[in-house]
Amino acid sequence: MFDSYATGDHDTAHVSVVNQSPRERTGLRVRVRTYDLTGRMRDDRSSDVPAVPSNGVVPGLSLPRLAADSPVVFVRCELLDENGAVVADNTYWQSQQLDDVGPPVNDQAFDLVQSSWADMTPLNTMAQAPLQVTAHRTESADGSASVLIQLHNPGRQIAFFERAEITTTRDGDEILPIEYSDNYVTVYPGETVEVTGTVPGSEHGPNWVRVGGYNSAPTVVPIDQRARR
Structure with a gap:
């Protein structure tokens, strides 16, 4: 799971491993690749993770802000087992512009007064990709x-x-x-x-x-x- 730079000063994202299976998992590795809107891979990093207990969550790795020249980036998070086989593969699309709820006084139940919104419209500029x-x-x-x-x-x-x-x-x-x-x-x-x-x-x-x-x-x-x- 990728937290979309949701905490702290929003300059670092955290990728976590969540185990929803009935048994502990070991020998896992997290791999995270970041792509820009042109399809070019801009970053590739990985990290071994400790044992993940059943219904448990452990940190995977941290991800700094990347590809600042691309207004939206794709963050591809893979979980691999001890043989390198893919256990999970999740793709996230992340705007460089964060949602901003403004001052705490804006955060009222049933009354959202948002200061700014994450901008996903650059996705509309992607070139065609025939399959x-x-x-x-x-x-x-x-x-x-x-x-x-x-x-x-x-x-x-x-x-x-x-x-x-x-x-x-x-x-x-x-x-x-x-x-x-x-x-x-x-x-x-x-x-x-x-x-x-x-x-x-x-x-x-x-x-x-x-x-x-x-x-x-x-x-x-x-x-x-x-x-x-």
Whole structure:
């Protein structure tokens, strides 16, 4: 978890590790990368963390103000296990301009008188980030279908807030009910993100995937069929 420079003089942020599992975790490492609006990585740091008890919180690392020339930055926080596998991967977008609630007298219940707001409008200036999208469908014996969607970013720009939708027809509405392993994901330059959608048995199966993001035009691709599991 990244605290968005919320404490002290707001020049240092704190990244913490929160363990919501029923057992203690050891051998973990925090890695934090900061990117500017052009998609360039401006900082990469990591730190080993001590044992994290069940339902406990331990400090990960501290992050100074970075990339001051970029009005908004992306802060990517990863938690890795002892083998280097990713346990958690969270992306935050951080304005260089902080929210300011003003003097304490402004902080009244049901009456917010804010002096200034964090400015996220520079996100609107991001260059387009076309994605390469593929999708593969696997049928299960119980009649459900699993669709593996791969989002590859071949460019240098971050593909921000990408959402995948599984549909029956090319221009159709999203199939519901449906369960996704993740969604509204951010795909960093040169990387691939996988999203799995599970569709209960239905008369009209999943045939298409539509993907759109904050700075990506909608892309629609057919779903390839794989063998029954």
